[in-house]
């Protein structure tokens with residue numbers, strides 16, 4: 001069993017009557033990438049602020065690396081890197097100067113600070129612009145500078161709030177690569193995002209937030225299994241007899257068949273039934289044009305889960 | 317219930333020193349303000365003012381060389397109508413510089429979205445706020461010290477005599493008074509930078525407070541005194557009571573404290589800051605000069621008043637800042 005680096009119990013934050021985060025129980029283990037996912041206003045940022053001691057919880061407990069952020073804020077902040085939403089820098093200072101300030105606040109000796117900053121700027125592809133003012137940086141460059149800053153203190157845990165927001169698809173993809181590299185280096189990562197589909201691939205586990213509550217928690221296939229019933233969605237294009245649809249339904253493990261176009265079928269199954277589906281087409285004398293399997297999509301999990309929830313709520 | 321309350325408010329024992337990282341903040345903020353365009357303009361302004369007023373004063377004072385033992389102090393206090401003396405100019409240049417140094421200290425960090433990043437480092441908010449205040453105070457000290465040297469340089473050149481020890485001591489106290497006076501306005505601007513999220517609003521609010529004390533407080537003090545101690549019989553006692561109350565009220569203004577302290581420090585002949593004195597610096601007062609220590613006794617309440625107001629405002633800002641949620 002891996003060591004737990006971050007744990008909350010009954011964590012709650014109220015703003016007056018409004019409950020921003022309600023009774024959150026969360027455990028993140030050493031070395032995993034955990035995603036706090038949910039739409040805007042779901043309570044992700046509030047949760048992160050409480051984890052860092054930047055806002056006081058109304059109730060509940062937090063342990064970060066075995067420490068209490070309210071009692072031992074300096075020890076926690078010395079070990080945890082935080083990349084805030086839309087990270088800001090001193091625009092009038094250069095990238096290097098911005099990092100030097102942070103190094104000083106962390107009490108790093110000068111030589112060590114210079115060494116780490118040079119290495120990190122190179123690692124983040126910013127060595128060419130180290131002496132340029134940050135005011136001229138693009139969003140993606142700022143985000144990478146943010147990662148360099150976070151790594152400056154060699155953290156055990158990195159918390160990132162909406163790290164891919166505002167990045168173009170290519171920059172977002174690059175950024176997800178950076179997160180994977182952090183994981184390889186043994187750093188635990190907690191990230192939040194409202195773009196579920198975009199970040200699901202890097203997360204080992206996710207927690208889905210809805211109106212201040214974490215309603216679902218687990219790996220993406222687990223959640224898909226739970227909510228969508230079938231974790232596997234098969235996309236199939238075939239020309240052939242009209243009863244192809246029925247043939248697919250008879251396959252063991254297939255839960256649903258949807259014909260989205262005359263020759264296009266979507267199969268929802270509990271297992272990977274690509275071979276069986278292909279055999280059915282051939283046996284019935286049809287022509288198989290395309291066949292592929294789709295990873296379950298978190299957006300869909302989310303949408304489906306709340307559609308169910310709404311159905312279950314009794315009408316008043 | 318009580319168990320939960322204990323868990324929810326564990327702030328009582330904090331680890332580590334609240335001043336961790338203080339000097340990192342101070343040096344960064346000082347470097348920022350000393351290289352900023354805003355400060356360059358103000359420095360230029362104050363240098364020109366000093367050069368202009370002191371040169372004009374020295375022309376008038378040339379004839380007094382050798383006759384007046386405190387001729388260097390007169391460099392600071394001699395004005396040529398309609399222009400005020402250098403000390404008079406400082407009365408509004410110091411607040412201006414202080415406000416310019418501090419009006420965007422806290423809200424500027426929020427607007428640049430750097431606040432959460434900085435407070436995610438292993439420092440307390442205490443260090444950040446005090447560091448910013450001290451950086452402002454040190455910058456102001458640096459600027460005033462340079463001006464002080466400049467004035468002495470000009471004095472020696474134009475008047476052709478070196479300053480006496482007494483004069484140097486008194487003008488060093490002049491520096492201290494000016495710095496403490498600046499401290500009040502730094503604290504005012506800092507407080508507004510905490511309360512108001514827009515930097516322009518904070519700057520305007522600080523200037524409004526300053527204008528209030530510079531222009532309106534004198535009038536209000538007068539009206540208040542007349543209302544609270546009305547003239548019924550027109551006795552001398554009533555006149556005196558009213559005047560006393562008016563003076564106490566005007567002393568609630570840092571501007572009055574500054575002006576009176578300067579008056580006593582730069583005019584050794586001033587023996588009391590009581591009723592008989594006009595609040596002008598050029599008053600010709602007869603009598604033997606006081607030693608520095610006696611003048612210091614005279615302005616001691618003024619100095620402590622300025623410090624007390626500064627501390628009060630800073631603590632208020634500190635409390636408000638501690639409660640702020642850091643979302644950006």
Ligand SMILES: Nc1ncnc2c1ncn2[C@@H]1O[C@H](COP(=O)(O)OP(=O)(O)O)[C@@H](O)[C@H]1O
Nearest residue numbers: 015018020039040041042043044045046047641
């Ligand atoms: N200071 C505040 N006062 C009142 N409500 C707030 C405050 N800050 C945030 N909220 C509310 O709390 C909810 C959660 O916000 P947040 O944690 O920022 O959501 P997310 O990061 O998931 O988008 C939102 O509905 C927001 O309006």
Ligand SMILES: [Mg+2]
Nearest residue numbers: 044045085162
């Ligand atoms: Mg958010």
